[in-house]
Amino acid sequence: PAGSYLIVDGPNHTIPEYGRDGTLLRSIGRKGEGPGEFTSVGPLALSGDSVLYMLAPMVLHALDFTTGNLLYKTPLAAPFVGSLAQQDGQVYFRLMKSGGAIRVGAWDGHALKTGGAVPPPLGRKVSHIDITFSAMAIAPIAGDSIALVMQGADPLFLGPFKGPFRRVEIARLHRQGARHDLLERFARDPGSAASDVYTPSQPAALRRLASGVFAYASSDYTLVMDQFA
Numbered sequence: 001p002a003g004s005y006l007i008v009d010g011p012n013h014t015i016p017e018y019g020r021d022g023t024l025l026r027s028i029g030r031k032g033e034g035p036g037e038f039t040s041v042g043p044l045a046l047s048g049d050s051v052l053y054m055l056a057p058m059v060l061h062a063l064d065f066t067t068g069n070l071l072y073k074t075p076l077a078a079p080f081v082g083s084l085a086q087q088d089g090q091v092y093f094r095l096m097k098s099g100g101a102i103r104v105g106a107w108d109g110h111a112l113k114t115g116g117a118v119p120p121p122l123g124r125k126v127s128h129i130d131i132t133f134s135a136m137a138i139a140p141i142a143g144d145s146i147a148l149v150m151q152g153a154d155p156l157f158l159g160p161f162k163g164p165f166r167r168v169e170i171a172r173l174h175r176q177g178a179r180h181d182l183l184e185r186f187a188r189d190p191g192s193a194a195s196d197v198y199t200p201s202q203p204a205a206l207r208r209l210a211s212g213v214f215a216y217a218s219s220d221y222t223l224v225m226d227q228f229a
Contacts, residue, residue, distance in 0.1 A: 001049050008054075013038045015054065028052070028068040035070065045086035053091050055081055060091065060107060076112070078105060080135070083203060087140035094136035102134045104146060104161060116163020121152025121178065126187045133183060137203035139214065149203045149216055154178045156206075156214065175201040176220045195223040 003020040013031035018024055029038045038056060045053040052065040058079060062071040078093050085092040095105030095114060104115030120126070121133045133152035140146050144161045149170075154177050159165035179200040186193050201218040208214055221228045 006044055006046065006052070008041050008044060010041055013041055015041060015044065015052070026068070028063065036068070043082055043084045045084035045091055047086050047089065051089075053084060053086060055084055055093065062109075074107075076107060080131075082135050083137040083205060085138040085140055085206075090140070092138040092140060092146065094134060094138075096131060096134065102130055102136075102150075104136075104138060104148065104163075106161065113161075115146075115161045116159065116165060118148065118150060118157060118165065119153065121150070122180070122183055122187060128190055129183055129187050132186075132197065133178075133200060135202050137206040137216070139206040139208045141208055147206060147208065147214060149206050149218075151200050151202050152178050152183060156216070170216070175218050177201055198223070198228065 004025060005018045007016050007018065009016055013029060015028040016024060017026050017028070029036060029041065031037060033039055038061070040056045042055045042057065046065065047053070050065055051071065052063040054061045054063065055076065055078065058075060058077065059073055060076040061073045063069065064071055078095055080096070081093045083093070089109055091107045093105050095103045097103065101117035102120060103117050106113040106115060118134070120130050122129055129152065135151040136148055138146055138148045145159065146161055148157050154172055155167040155169050157165035158168060176199060182196055182199060186197070198221040201220050204217045204219050206214060206216050
């Protein structure tokens with residue numbers, strides 16, 4: 001709220017905070033397994049200016065944002081989550097259960113809640129496609145309603161937390177989009193993926209602005225030599 005920025009610094013296992021002018025204000029955490037240390041860092045969600053949530057692989061950390069101290073941490077069966085959202089003390093994320101549908105999940109500080117199923121990327125169940133191309137960004141709305149976008153689908157989905165979700169088509173003007181041509185090829189021949197597996201747009205963030213308009217940011221990767229641009 002003060003205009004500063006929080007960054008996930010994976011190599012250093014820290015969460016640095018920068019002021020609006022780019023000045024480093026502090027770093028939360030460090031590499032390690034003791035108090036105030038992380039074995040890895042992942043996506044963030046901030047509740048006002050009081051609680052900072054960070055999801056390292058399969059572990060949710062709740063931190064006092066003012067001090068950076070750990071409030072609690074809990075195992076969370078949410079593999080390969082790249083984006084968190086928060087509203088009213090609930091943390092939302094993509095929930096993938098073994099052999100099940102792609103769903104929305106929520107942690108309310110005490111228990112895991114399972115939300116509605118999202119249509120699979122190809123409109124039919126293809127396990128390796130569903131797992132690999134279901135990266136999700138979620139935006140809580142008023143009440144129990146949410147909006148979400150997914151790597152393997154071009155529309156915005158809207159509905160109650162428990163579903164069902166309706167589709168709102170989004171024009172693909174600049175982003176690479178879901179690339180269903182690639183997904184169909186990978187469904188037939190998983191070994192053909194190579195670096196193309198990173199080509200479909202990956203949702204980075206979804207927010208509902210005060211005006212009611214949704215802002216959607218995606219990461220579009222291109223392999224240049226041996227690095228992604």
